Amino acid sequence: MPLRDQKIGFLGGGAMAEALIAGLLRSGLVEPASVYASDISAARQEYLEQKFGIKTADNSSVVSAADIVVLAVKPQAISGLLEEIAPAARPELTVVSVVAGISTDFIEGFFKTPVPVVRVMPNTPCLVGEGASALSPGKFCSQPNMDKALAILKASGQAVVVDESMMDCVTGLSGSAPAYMYLIMEGFIDGAVRLGLSRDVARVLTAQTMLGSAKMVLETGEHPAKLKDMVTTPGGTTIAGLYALEEGALRSVLMKAVAEAALRSSQLAPGKNSKT
CATH class of the missing domain: 1.10.3730.10 (ProC C-terminal domain-like)
Known part of the structure; x- marks a missing residue:
C-alpha cells in the first residue's frame, strides 16, 4: 500500500483539500492522526480539526512532519507559500500540487535540493467521491512518488496520468x-x-x-x-x-x-x- 505509514500534510484547507481529506479517511487508507493541515484562517483550521479529527499547524511545521505534502492554495498565493516552506523541503518528500496553472518546473525551482513534485488537476466531484483527476510527474518524480499521488486521488474518484503539456487542456475539460x-x-x-x-x-x-x-x-x-x-x-x-x-x-x-x-x-x- 503506497500510503502505509505515510503522514500527509495539506497546505491550504479549502474545499478541494477537504474533499481529498474526506476521501482518504473514508477509504481507510490513512488514519486521522496521520493527516495534517494548515490554512490562513484559524476558523477553517478549527473546522477541519473538529470535522475530521486531524492535526493542524503552520505551513513549515506541516511540511516538516509530513511524508507527502499537498499544495492546495490559490495560484496567486503559491510563490509566497513555496518561499516559506522551501527550507523544510527535502528529497524524500513527495509534493503533490493541485494548484491550477502552476508547472512542476516552477515549483521545483524554489527548492535547493531535488524534490519530487507531482502536478494534479482534480475537480469538485471529489467532494462526493466521484472526482476526475489527471496527474503529471516532475523531473525528480519516481514511480513510488506517483503511486502515492495516485492513491490519494483515487480515494476520491478516478485518476489518470497525462503528459504535463496537456494539463491546461485537462483544466479546461474535467x-x-x-x-x-x-x-x-x-x-x-x-x-x-x-x-x-x-x-x-x-x-x-x-x-x-x-x-x-x-x-x-x-x-x-x-x-x-x-x-x-x-x-x-x-x-x-x-x-x-x-x-x-x-x-x-x-x-x-x-x-x-x-x-x-x-x-x-x-x-x-x-x-x-x-x-x-
Missing part, C-alpha cells in the same frame, strides 16, 4: 466541466418546468440521467456517439431533440468552452495575468 454540466442540467430542468413538470422531479430525473449516461460510457467502453445512436430511432423524439441541439451548435460551443478555459489556465502562472 477541471472546469462540472460548471458546464450544471449549466446543461439547469437548462434541462428549466425546459421540463416550462412544460409543467415540478422542479424537484425534473431535478432528480435530469441528474440521474446524466449520472447513468456517464456510467454507461465508463462501464461499456463504447464511444458516446454509439451510445447516442442506440437511443435515436428514425423519426423519433430523440432525433428531434438532437436536431434542435445541432441548430444551436451545442458541440461547437462546448469545444470553445474547453479551449477558452484551457487558455485561461495557461495564464495563471505567477508573472502572467493572474486575475481569476
Whole structure:
C-alpha cells in the first residue's frame, strides 16, 4: 500500500483539500492522526480539526512532519507559500500540487535540493467521491512518488496520468466541466418546468440521467456517439431533440468552452495575468 505509514500534510484547507481529506479517511487508507493541515484562517483550521479529527499547524511545521505534502492554495498565493516552506523541503518528500496553472518546473525551482513534485488537476466531484483527476510527474518524480499521488486521488474518484503539456487542456475539460454540466442540467430542468413538470422531479430525473449516461460510457467502453445512436430511432423524439441541439451548435460551443478555459489556465502562472 503506497500510503502505509505515510503522514500527509495539506497546505491550504479549502474545499478541494477537504474533499481529498474526506476521501482518504473514508477509504481507510490513512488514519486521522496521520493527516495534517494548515490554512490562513484559524476558523477553517478549527473546522477541519473538529470535522475530521486531524492535526493542524503552520505551513513549515506541516511540511516538516509530513511524508507527502499537498499544495492546495490559490495560484496567486503559491510563490509566497513555496518561499516559506522551501527550507523544510527535502528529497524524500513527495509534493503533490493541485494548484491550477502552476508547472512542476516552477515549483521545483524554489527548492535547493531535488524534490519530487507531482502536478494534479482534480475537480469538485471529489467532494462526493466521484472526482476526475489527471496527474503529471516532475523531473525528480519516481514511480513510488506517483503511486502515492495516485492513491490519494483515487480515494476520491478516478485518476489518470497525462503528459504535463496537456494539463491546461485537462483544466479546461474535467477541471472546469462540472460548471458546464450544471449549466446543461439547469437548462434541462428549466425546459421540463416550462412544460409543467415540478422542479424537484425534473431535478432528480435530469441528474440521474446524466449520472447513468456517464456510467454507461465508463462501464461499456463504447464511444458516446454509439451510445447516442442506440437511443435515436428514425423519426423519433430523440432525433428531434438532437436536431434542435445541432441548430444551436451545442458541440461547437462546448469545444470553445474547453479551449477558452484551457487558455485561461495557461495564464495563471505567477508573472502572467493572474486575475481569476
